Amino acid sequence: MTDDKILDLYWGRDETAITESDKQYGKYCYSIAYRILSSHEDSEECINETWLNAWHAIPPQRPGKLSLFLGRITRNLSFDKFRANRTAKRGGGEIVLILDELNECVPSANSTEQVILNQELGKTINRFLQTLPDRECSVFLARYWYSYPLRAISAQFCMTENNVKASLFRSRKKLKTYLEKEDITL
Structure with missing residues (x-):
């Protein structure tokens, strides 16, 4: 259907x-x-x-x-x-690592003001993703949207895990710079 x-x-x-x-x-x-x-x-x-x-x-x-x-x-x-x-002390694993990785470039959502700005932040991140080359964007989304482990991403994109880590590090750095240019408080 x-x-x-x-x-x-x-x-x-x-x-x-x-x-x-x-x-x-x-x-x-x-x-x-x-x-x-x-x-x-x-x-x-x-x-x-x-x-x-x-x-x-x-x-x-x-x-x-x-x-x-x-x-x-x-x-x-x-x-x-x-x-x-x-x-409840039952979680863990890959998601904690993923959230920690993003924590260095995405502002915290703890304040009321930030909660209100979350929708604009999402739009800004989408605009940022459009500036990335296709492969870099796909690797970023595989990790931070679909929560793939590094090993799965490296297999999917025929990259070593170190290359995936380096690509994600560069993308996060670019995201941080992009958010700063957009006057998103970090």
Whole structure:
């Protein structure tokens, strides 16, 4: 079924929209959740919450790209679940390392002002990504959007792990410079 037909089902408040979303994007969303959470049960829970959140968000929103919309919901829910697990002393692994790597160039979201600016920050980062060469952008997204481990990225892009680390380091440095030029307080 096409994205437009699935979206029409959501707009018509037809519950088969959830079934069709799961058929079309369930594996995709599960892979996002599992890479962040490393838990089958938690990933399944996030997928179910994804469909519920999509049900509540459509309408009024009508996403241009349903896969990205659902992927973003899954990713955000997965990070929320990860933080909850970590607070409960059950988290760890690759995500902690990824967040630490980004921490040096992305401002903290602890203040109320920063929470308000998060949407603008996201737009700024998207503009930054458009300035990167395709391969560098893909490596950056593989690590910081899809949460791939370094070994998987090096295999996917036929690079050594050291080259991946160097590329990510340079990209983070460029991001920091870009954010400073955009007057984003670090």
